[in-house]
Every structure is written in C-alpha cells, then in structure tokens.
Amino acid sequence: MAKRKVKKADTRSRQRMSAEDRKEQIVAAAIRLFSEHGFESSTHDLAKSLGVTQPAIYRHFPTKDDLVNAVYERVFLSEWRSSWDLILADRNVNIEDRLSAFYTEYTRRIFETDWSRIYLFSGLKRLQINRWYVALVEERVLGRIGAELRIAFGYPSAEEVPLTAEEIEALWLFHGGIFYYGVRDRVYGITPKVDSATAVELLARVVVGGMRTVLERIKFPAMAG
Amino acid sequence: MAKRKVKKADTRSRQRMSAEDRKEQIVAAAIRLFSEHGFESSTHDLAKSLGVTQPAIYRHFPTKDDLVNAVYERVFLSEWRSSWDLILADRNVNIEDRLSAFYTEYTRRIFETDWSRIYLFSGLKRLQINRWYVALVEERVLGRIGAELRIAFGYPSAEEVPLTAEEIEALWLFHGGIFYYGVRDRVYGITPKVDSATAVELLARVVVGGMRTVLERIKFPAMAG
DNA sequence: AAATATAGTTATTGTTTGATAACTTAGTTC
DNA sequence: GAACTAAGTTATCAAACAATAACTATATTT
CATH class of the missing domain: 1.10.357 (Tetracycline Repressor; domain 2)
Known part of the structure; x- marks a missing residue:
C-alpha cells in the first residue's frame, strides 16, 4: 500500500485489484473524503486519494449517486x-x-x-x-x-x-x-x-x-x- | 416584487435598487438558499431567485467568499x-x-x-x-x-x-x-x-x-x- | 438639460465537475 | 502459450461554476 506510490509513473507494473476489493476500497476512501468535505467532494479528488485515475471509479460505480448510496448503506446499515x-x-x-x-x-x-x-x-x-x-x-x-x-x-x-x-x-x-x-x-x-x-x-x-x-x-x- | 417578473424581457423599465438595499436583499436570499442547499449553492441560482443576472451579485460582493462571510455575520452576530x-x-x-x-x-x-x-x-x-x-x-x-x-x-x-x-x-x-x-x-x-x-x-x-x-x-x- | 455616477446587463473566460469512448495490459482459462 | 476477460489508462466532452470585461440605461448632481 505504501510501495505503490513509488512506482508512480510506471503503469506497466501497477498491481490490479479484484473488483470486489477495489469497490470496498473506494467506498472506504469515499467515507473518509465525504465525512470531511461533504458529498459534493469530487470523484477526481477521490481517485487521487486512491492513486488511480478518475474513470476507474466509474468502472465500479455507474454514477456518483450510486457511490454515495453505497456510502450511506455502509455507514447506516452497519x-x-x-x-x-x-x-x-x-x-x-x-x-x-x-x-x-x-x-x-x-x-x-x-x-x-x-x-x-x-x-x-x-x-x-x-x-x-x-x-x-x-x-x-x-x-x-x-x-x-x-x-x-x-x-x-x-x-x-x-x-x-x-x-x-x-x-x-x-x-x-x-x-x-x-x-x-x-x-x-x-x-x-x-x-x-x-x-x-x-x-x-x-x-x-x-x-x-x-x-x-x-x-x-x-x-x-x-x-x- | 411580484410585478418585475412580468416585464422580464423589457430591461428598459427595470427598477434599480440602492446598493445598500440590494446588498441586504442578496444576503437575505443567500441565507435562504444556503440554509437549504449549503454554501456550495451557486451564485447563478442565487441570482435567479432574486430576478437579477449572476454578475449583478459581483457588483456588491467581490467574491463568493465575501458573500458567505456576510451570511455568517448576519446569522451569528445577530x-x-x-x-x-x-x-x-x-x-x-x-x-x-x-x-x-x-x-x-x-x-x-x-x-x-x-x-x-x-x-x-x-x-x-x-x-x-x-x-x-x-x-x-x-x-x-x-x-x-x-x-x-x-x-x-x-x-x-x-x-x-x-x-x-x-x-x-x-x-x-x-x-x-x-x-x-x-x-x-x-x-x-x-x-x-x-x-x-x-x-x-x-x-x-x-x-x-x-x-x-x-x-x-x-x-x-x-x-x- | 447636460454631465456624472453607478446598478445592472450581455458576453465570455478558465476551471472544475460527472461522465463516456476507445485503448492497454494484467490476470485467468482452456 | 494463445485466447479471453476485465481492471485500469488516456483523451475528451458538455454542463456548471466563479469571476471579469465591456457595455447600457437609470438615477442623481450640477
């Protein structure tokens, strides 16, 4: 997790995550970001905090609203x-x-x-x-x-x-x-x-x-x- | 206040307010808008709610941040x-x-x-x-x-x-x-x-x-x- | 009534935003 | 090890945004 940032420019050797894990990781990062700056936080900032590009998020969540709802569920339906x-x-x-x-x-x-x-x-x-x-x-x-x-x-x-x-x-x-x-x-x-x-x-x-x-x-x- | 909207296209006959009154009016409308949708509400929406164009707001407040601060003062320092x-x-x-x-x-x-x-x-x-x-x-x-x-x-x-x-x-x-x-x-x-x-x-x-x-x-x- | 000041407009700019399309490459299957 | 699947990238878009410049027209001053 700490090592990835080092090989920043070299996309060739980037580790890929399973869809399931990545989805979890995105929600977790979204909770952190949204709780600090609100639900209007940009998907660009979210992607940056994860070290991926912004469209990568849209592979796992069709719209930002879907991501927001996933955050609600994770927080409230625990x-x-x-x-x-x-x-x-x-x-x-x-x-x-x-x-x-x-x-x-x-x-x-x-x-x-x-x-x-x-x-x-x-x-x-x-x-x-x-x-x-x-x-x-x-x-x-x-x-x-x-x-x-x-x-x-x-x-x-x-x-x-x-x-x-x-x-x-x-x-x-x-x-x-x-x-x-x-x-x-x-x-x-x-x-x-x-x-x-x-x-x-x-x-x-x-x-x-x-x-x-x-x-x-x-x-x-x-x-x- | 109700009549102005009727003469929408005819800018010639639009009433003009004193800077002081308009400033008050903008702050009052901003309080209503911000309290409902947060401080990220757009200056465009604010202008629309007042029946003026968006740059009109910038005649009275140099930046949006100044407007937001005016709202704070009006609400908290009452x-x-x-x-x-x-x-x-x-x-x-x-x-x-x-x-x-x-x-x-x-x-x-x-x-x-x-x-x-x-x-x-x-x-x-x-x-x-x-x-x-x-x-x-x-x-x-x-x-x-x-x-x-x-x-x-x-x-x-x-x-x-x-x-x-x-x-x-x-x-x-x-x-x-x-x-x-x-x-x-x-x-x-x-x-x-x-x-x-x-x-x-x-x-x-x-x-x-x-x-x-x-x-x-x-x-x-x-x-x- | 001409001159001045200024509230408000139209038009536009550079950014930021959510979202899409087309491509690339890591991992899996047979 | 070739064929396939899918995670992730690059490039781009249209809409929304705060902000600016240049102009217009309504008051006020003289």
Missing part, C-alpha cells in the same frame, strides 16, 4: 449490535450502570468522526435514511430505556401503560445531549473539557435523576393513591 | 438579547420557571430553520465562528444557569467555588438535547411528537431533576457534614 439490547435488558444490574454501559458501547459507534459527520451531512439533505434511523433509535433505544425506567422506578410497565410522548421526548433530550457531545468534538472540532467516559457517566446520572422527575408528574391510571 | 440574561437572573422566580422562560425565548432563535441549518453547515467546516459561538453559550448560558442552580439548591455560589467541568458538561447535555430537538425538526425534517413548548417544559423539568443528582455527588469543600 448491523445493530444485539449485545446493546442485552445490556439494557439485564435487570440484575441497576439502571444507572446499565445506561452507562449501553452508552459506552453505543457512543463508540456514533462518536466515530466519520459516522457523526456523515450522519449530519446526510441529515441536512432530509434523506429518508435519516428518518429511518431516527425511528430505529426511538424504538430500539429510547423505547427500551423508557420501559426499563418504568420497571426500575416501580411504575406500570410499558406493556400495561404505553410510554407517553413526553417520556419519549424527555429521553430524546438526553440522547440528543450525548449525541451533541460528539458533535462538538468530532463535527465542530471543539474538544470538550471532560472525556467521553465521564460524559457518559454524567448522562446515566442525569437520565436517572431527570426521568424520575418526569415520571413523578405523569398520572398513571392504575396506581393506588 | 445581537445577544440582554433580556435573556435578565430572565435567568430573576431570583423572585423559581429556577424551573426561569429555565422554561429562558429556553422559550432562546429556542425562538435557534429553532429558526435558517439558523440551525446554517449553524450545522458552517459547523461541519470547523470554522472559527462556531468555536466562538460555543464559547459564548458556555459563558453566557451554561455558566449563568450553573450559577443559579447552585444558589437555588443551597450550594456554595459559583464565586466561592467555581463551576466544575462536570457541572458545565452536564448542562451541555441538556442544552445539546434541546438543540437536537430543533435539529430533528428543522434539519432532518422529522416533526417530533410533542411541540416545542412542551419540549422546553420537559427540559426545564429534567434540568432541575438531573442537576440535583449531579450536584449531590460533588464534594464541596466548605460544606458542613
């Missing part, structure tokens, strides 16, 4: 780790520690520089894929956390009394809060004063403290007194 | 309302209501579609202006709120014991949370299930509940017990 669900569901652990453990894992993904920047670049286009992702978070993260908090605090379960819009929205405040920690760091390039582990601990703490206050003010029909 | 400071400082009102009132006013600005989208577009460029704005928020919003919470909860004042990095970061979680409410709505185009007034009320509630928990765990040197 599989949802089922271990994340398990962390939240483990009632042997207290809820604050579960939240801390979950967000430690989850932020490992969303705090990746590439991930958060690509997410915002695409979000600004109001794409369907962002709507889909937001719905996913609401269902698999916030819905789960909301349900566990109900149990932890001794309120009716989410099966008995579905989570209210206020509960979900309050959970969005916290979720958005930790996401925005990553935005300040990775997107704006402003290093926060506390490291991400501390931020996650703080998050777990304020979720518990804050949601207790939210739940106190909800009138649950089936409750005594 | 004056800081001193009434915002007063709302937070009024100790005759309980802290939750103050927070609610403050964020009602503050979100009126940051939830403007133009504002939040331009903010993110420029943030993705890691511009100095975003660093400056983040520092402003930290000082004039979070610093103030943190200080008032200390008083409200009976802890040592921020003058006696400066706010800790954890306190500021916890306040960032909430602030980022409400900002992200606006992002979901205005940037991604996904309408949240509760309106912004409710979101602000929830915010005030969880700030009070959450920060109480955060402050409980801080060891204040001068405290008895």
Whole structure:
C-alpha cells in the first residue's frame, strides 16, 4: 500500500485489484473524503486519494449517486449490535450502570468522526435514511430505556401503560445531549473539557435523576393513591 | 416584487435598487438558499431567485467568499438579547420557571430553520465562528444557569467555588438535547411528537431533576457534614 | 438639460465537475 | 502459450461554476 506510490509513473507494473476489493476500497476512501468535505467532494479528488485515475471509479460505480448510496448503506446499515439490547435488558444490574454501559458501547459507534459527520451531512439533505434511523433509535433505544425506567422506578410497565410522548421526548433530550457531545468534538472540532467516559457517566446520572422527575408528574391510571 | 417578473424581457423599465438595499436583499436570499442547499449553492441560482443576472451579485460582493462571510455575520452576530440574561437572573422566580422562560425565548432563535441549518453547515467546516459561538453559550448560558442552580439548591455560589467541568458538561447535555430537538425538526425534517413548548417544559423539568443528582455527588469543600 | 455616477446587463473566460469512448495490459482459462 | 476477460489508462466532452470585461440605461448632481 505504501510501495505503490513509488512506482508512480510506471503503469506497466501497477498491481490490479479484484473488483470486489477495489469497490470496498473506494467506498472506504469515499467515507473518509465525504465525512470531511461533504458529498459534493469530487470523484477526481477521490481517485487521487486512491492513486488511480478518475474513470476507474466509474468502472465500479455507474454514477456518483450510486457511490454515495453505497456510502450511506455502509455507514447506516452497519448491523445493530444485539449485545446493546442485552445490556439494557439485564435487570440484575441497576439502571444507572446499565445506561452507562449501553452508552459506552453505543457512543463508540456514533462518536466515530466519520459516522457523526456523515450522519449530519446526510441529515441536512432530509434523506429518508435519516428518518429511518431516527425511528430505529426511538424504538430500539429510547423505547427500551423508557420501559426499563418504568420497571426500575416501580411504575406500570410499558406493556400495561404505553410510554407517553413526553417520556419519549424527555429521553430524546438526553440522547440528543450525548449525541451533541460528539458533535462538538468530532463535527465542530471543539474538544470538550471532560472525556467521553465521564460524559457518559454524567448522562446515566442525569437520565436517572431527570426521568424520575418526569415520571413523578405523569398520572398513571392504575396506581393506588 | 411580484410585478418585475412580468416585464422580464423589457430591461428598459427595470427598477434599480440602492446598493445598500440590494446588498441586504442578496444576503437575505443567500441565507435562504444556503440554509437549504449549503454554501456550495451557486451564485447563478442565487441570482435567479432574486430576478437579477449572476454578475449583478459581483457588483456588491467581490467574491463568493465575501458573500458567505456576510451570511455568517448576519446569522451569528445577530445581537445577544440582554433580556435573556435578565430572565435567568430573576431570583423572585423559581429556577424551573426561569429555565422554561429562558429556553422559550432562546429556542425562538435557534429553532429558526435558517439558523440551525446554517449553524450545522458552517459547523461541519470547523470554522472559527462556531468555536466562538460555543464559547459564548458556555459563558453566557451554561455558566449563568450553573450559577443559579447552585444558589437555588443551597450550594456554595459559583464565586466561592467555581463551576466544575462536570457541572458545565452536564448542562451541555441538556442544552445539546434541546438543540437536537430543533435539529430533528428543522434539519432532518422529522416533526417530533410533542411541540416545542412542551419540549422546553420537559427540559426545564429534567434540568432541575438531573442537576440535583449531579450536584449531590460533588464534594464541596466548605460544606458542613 | 447636460454631465456624472453607478446598478445592472450581455458576453465570455478558465476551471472544475460527472461522465463516456476507445485503448492497454494484467490476470485467468482452456 | 494463445485466447479471453476485465481492471485500469488516456483523451475528451458538455454542463456548471466563479469571476471579469465591456457595455447600457437609470438615477442623481450640477
């Protein structure tokens, strides 16, 4: 990988890659480039970063749009780790520690520089894929956390009394809060004063403290007194 | 404004604007265009939206970059309302209501579609202006709120014991949370299930509940017990 | 009403961009 | 080892872009 650049002018001895490998490599380089300069980055620059000519990209992707879509898929459709669900569901652990453990894992993904920047670049286009992702978070993260908090605090379960819009929205405040920690760091390039582990601990703490206050003010029909 | 388009071909009767007015008009149109499609929007499209030719813009702005900077200034340097400071400082009102009132006013600005989208577009460029704005928020919003919470909860004042990095970061979680409410709505185009007034009320509630928990765990040197 | 200043136009330029066509050569198949 | 496949190149294109030059016509000044 480092050696190729040396034999720059001598195209005769250039290594050729399998279509599959090259395609992967192009997507990976595109993610790096797009996350830094947006999806308007030129295919010429992309090719340069790979040490190939610009038409070479068009052998693997019919249009630039196809490449962009491949980037979306690679970034957003990277599989949802089922271990994340398990962390939240483990009632042997207290809820604050579960939240801390979950967000430690989850932020490992969303705090990746590439991930958060690509997410915002695409979000600004109001794409369907962002709507889909937001719905996913609401269902698999916030819905789960909301349900566990109900149990932890001794309120009716989410099966008995579905989570209210206020509960979900309050959970969005916290979720958005930790996401925005990553935005300040990775997107704006402003290093926060506390490291991400501390931020996650703080998050777990304020979720518990804050949601207790939210739940106190909800009138649950089936409750005594 | 509506009439001009009719006499399209007849340049003889076109109204001319003063340089000052036209400059204002161009900036206003640029904010609309850039907030929707980013700063890479073409000067041709901008001119079209104004019903003038593209070189006309270059009479008022030497380069596109100068226009972009004019947009930054207009969006970010819109004056800081001193009434915002007063709302937070009024100790005759309980802290939750103050927070609610403050964020009602503050979100009126940051939830403007133009504002939040331009903010993110420029943030993705890691511009100095975003660093400056983040520092402003930290000082004039979070610093103030943190200080008032200390008083409200009976802890040592921020003058006696400066706010800790954890306190500021916890306040960032909430602030980022409400900002992200606006992002979901205005940037991604996904309408949240509760309106912004409710979101602000929830915010005030969880700030009070959450920060109480955060402050409980801080060891204040001068405290008895 | 002539002279001056200037907002806006038409026409054009040099670059950058996504994309295509025709060719070359590295690797594989028989 | 000849024939074939396909990864990659060179050369080129048309459209879109920021920017400039030269001109036109509308105000304002005198």
